[in-house]
Amino acid sequence: MAYTLKGETGDWEVVIGLEVHAQVVSKSKLFSGASAEFGAEPNTHVSLVDAGMPGMLPVLNAHAVEQAVKSGLGMKAKINRRSVFARKNYFYADMPQGYQISQYDQPIVGEGTIVLDMPDGSTRSIGVERLHLEQDAGKSIHDLHPSKTFIDLNRSGVPLMEIVSKPDLRSPEEAGLYLKKLRSILRYLGTCDGNMEEGSMRCDANVSVRPVGSTELRTRCEIKNVNSVRFVMMAIEHEARRHIEVWESGGKVDQETRLYDPNRDETRSMRSKEMAHDYRYFPDPDLLPLELDEAFIAKIQAGLPELPDDKQQRFMRDYGLSAYDADVLVSERENALYFEDVAKGRDAKIAANWVISNLFGVLNKQGLAIADSPVSAKDLGALLDLLADNTLSGRMAKDVFEAMVETGKTPGVIVEERGLKQVTDTGAIEAAIDQVIASAPDKVAEYRGGKDKLIGWFTGQVMRATQGAASPGVVNDLLKKKLAP
Amino acid sequence: MSLDKATVRRIATLARLDVPDSDLEPLANELSSIMGWIEQLQEVDTTSVAPMTGGTDMKLVWRVDEVTDGGKPDDVLANATDSQGAFFTVPKVVE
Incomplete structure (x- = not known):
């Protein structure tokens, strides 16, 4: 336009x-x-x-x-x-x-x-x-x-x-x-x-x-x-x-x-x-x-650093980022370095989302440059690891991130202090699933009859039964197994 | 090429020179004869001569980027017609 x-x-x-x-x-x-x-x-x-x-x-x-x-x-x-x-x-x-x-x-x-x-x-x-x-x-x-x-x-x-x-x-x-x-x-x-x-x-x-x-x-x-x-x-x-x-x-x-x-x-x-x-x-x-x-x-010429345009292309190629996200990350060299520290050995798209939406959001609100960030790249990376291994759910991770911004503590310490561990103990989750299945035989029949979308309803019930502490991924896997005809 | 009085007046204004009207005519003549001399130089055939900036084959001299000067405000201000503290002062120039 x-x-x-x-x-x-x-x-x-x-x-x-x-x-x-x-x-x-x-x-x-x-x-x-x-x-x-x-x-x-x-x-x-x-x-x-x-x-x-x-x-x-x-x-x-x-x-x-x-x-x-x-x-x-x-x-x-x-x-x-x-x-x-x-x-x-x-x-x-x-x-x-x-x-x-x-x-x-x-x-x-x-x-x-x-x-x-x-x-x-x-x-x-x-x-x-x-x-x-x-x-x-x-x-x-x-x-x-x-x-x-x-x-x-x-x-x-x-x-x-x-x-x-x-x-x-x-x-x-x-x-x-x-x-x-x-x-x-x-x-x-x-x-x-x-x-x-x-x-x-x-x-x-x-x-x-x-x-x-x-x-x-x-x-x-x-x-x-x-x-x-x-x-x-x-x-x-x-x-x-x-x-x-x-x-x-x-x-x-x-x-x-x-x-x-x-x-x-x-x-x-x-x-x-x-x-x-x-x-x-x-x-x-x-x-x-x-x-x-x-x-x-x-x-x-030989001593030129990687420039924003080249870095943006590399981020799109190597990390699979969108042009817009890559552009946001490369505009300041320090921001790009931070992102690469967080993304190293992790899911780059998730890392980009967290850096852009959560971290930059906080920095903008507080008027801080990345050098003064209350959350280091190492700590943000550690948080993403807890998310990746299902120790934390997405919602819990956001709470932990907020606590990290406020206190400057590492995610490990915050998780310990607040007892925030997500339940990945399959025994406890299986018990909750069994209970939900037993209480809704009609829904089970509908699901087995082909209404695949009901899986979402079952997941919601189990999450509620575990007060949100269960890992949605684990719940989903177990539910599918147990609901299979 | 000869310069007229208006051109001389403009040159004087650009150079911040206060030239009385009575001097314009003689100045125009003097400047015109300098221009005439330059025109005379242009008669020389230079078609086979590469453009040059001087008679010696010298290269521009560069210096290393180091602080080697400054820190002498008294010397800098020594010839000032008017100053206050460490500043030069001039009649107010403001937009």
């Missing part, structure tokens, strides 16, 4: 492209030896290069290059053997050089693909246009003084990857899934921590609309610096509705940069940026072209 928005004149389609700024995981800055760490005292993680002092020369951080190549390979993208750093010229108080060192017409990474798993089980391939390396700017703080802006350059020069999608996204939902998938890939690779709240991943959304059925590209607006997946989705929907209103009232959408205000759910124009569109890019004369040899790229 394609996503459309209803207007006065008909249905509209939304065309979205995302630009993601992802902070590279590195110790030092892109072109200086100052620390790239977040949260230090103001202006302490600053070298004279980052402060834009005259005569200072940038020297490229090799690790940042590796991280960019690794990210490109993770998106199955073309790695450009030769790329060029360029100056993007504009003035802003938190950018002391007067230009940002970025890459323009020759980025380090070219076209790639990100595959989205849609909730209906289908997939969508979204094109990545490019990935390039660039410096971050410093930080402006506007609320410390009535007439002054305070500038902290700690972030100035921190390495960023700008990852630009093609205008392939067609709904806020797809935009959200794209961001989550990209974040998942970068986190698997260890090239960006993906923390949108702390600003290590930021998103600009390019949004335009067109009547359904049309293939034209109308004027787009760029919404800057949205800092959560949810806000990106809200901003896109809001902006698309604004465009539809403008077009339908006979107006024209102006190409401009806008800011999203999540408190008021609206976007507004950033007028100060109007003059700044002429960036006069040119190759940075302080930096020679960046050339990569095959051995450098091959070494990074």
Whole structure:
């Protein structure tokens, strides 16, 4: 079902492209030896290069290059053997050089693909246009003084990857899934921590609309610096509705940069940026072209971890999981590791169900990451073993799981303490069965006469007689034997 | 190629230079003659010469990712025209 928005004149389609700024995981800055760490005292993680002092020369951080190549390979993208750093010229108080060192017409990474798993089980391939390396700017703080802006350059020069999608996204939902998938890939690779709240991943959304059925590209607006997946989705929907209103009232959408205000759910124009569109890019004369040899790229390729898509395929193939379940389990590397610990040597589908429905349910409710899970993979595995050998019924296992979450005790201890053992002693069960059979000769006759479905009624009676402690599997087997004509 | 006064005004604005109107004409002439010199260079036949970035055969230098600098806010702020505490301060710029 394609996503459309209803207007006065008909249905509209939304065309979205995302630009993601992802902070590279590195110790030092892109072109200086100052620390790239977040949260230090103001202006302490600053070298004279980052402060834009005259005569200072940038020297490229090799690790940042590796991280960019690794990210490109993770998106199955073309790695450009030769790329060029360029100056993007504009003035802003938190950018002391007067230009940002970025890459323009020759980025380090070219076209790639990100595959989205849609909730209906289908997939969508979204094109990545490019990935390039660039410096971050410093930080402006506007609320410390009535007439002054305070500038902290700690972030100035921190390495960023700008990852630009093609205008392939067609709904806020797809935009959200794209961001989550990209974040998942970068986190698997260890090239960006993906923390949108702390600003290590930021998103600009390019949004335009067109009547359904049309293939034209109308004027787009760029919404800057949205800092959560949810806000990106809200901003896109809001902006698309604004465009539809403008077009339908006979107006024209102006190409401009806008800011999203999540408190008021609206976007507004950033007028100060109007003059700044002429960036006069040119190759940075302080930096020679960046050339990569095959051995450098091959070494990074060889060291790539198993990525979410490959892991998902493996989970489907080796464990027989559905595409959706596999996708849920692989989105975070730690979750996938946990699941594999639980599934090892056990029924993988049952393990997946327990991890997804029960464990993730608890973690979501308590706002915990898997690393802080009250139930370890080992203990959850032990619980599944008790279920598998019929010590516990399904209902009892759920109770034990709840107790494990509350107390952090192992399932063995909880079962002992609460005397929860399921009755598998066939003697006791047989006695109960004999009693049920003796008390319902008419039903026995009906069953023997061909009404197989009555087995459920017999099982229920026996379970009741044993107060739910009997193993349904054992009851069923014994009943069939005893009821056989 | 010759530049007109409007183009010079735009270049000056982008470069944050306050150029009085009376200087536009002479600046346009000076910039135009620099452009003329570059046009003259383009007359050289370079069809058999591979593109190069300099006269020496050098490769871009990379550094190892280690923290070797920073921790000197006083040096960083030494030339600031205005500062408060460990911050640079500028006239308020806010959207």
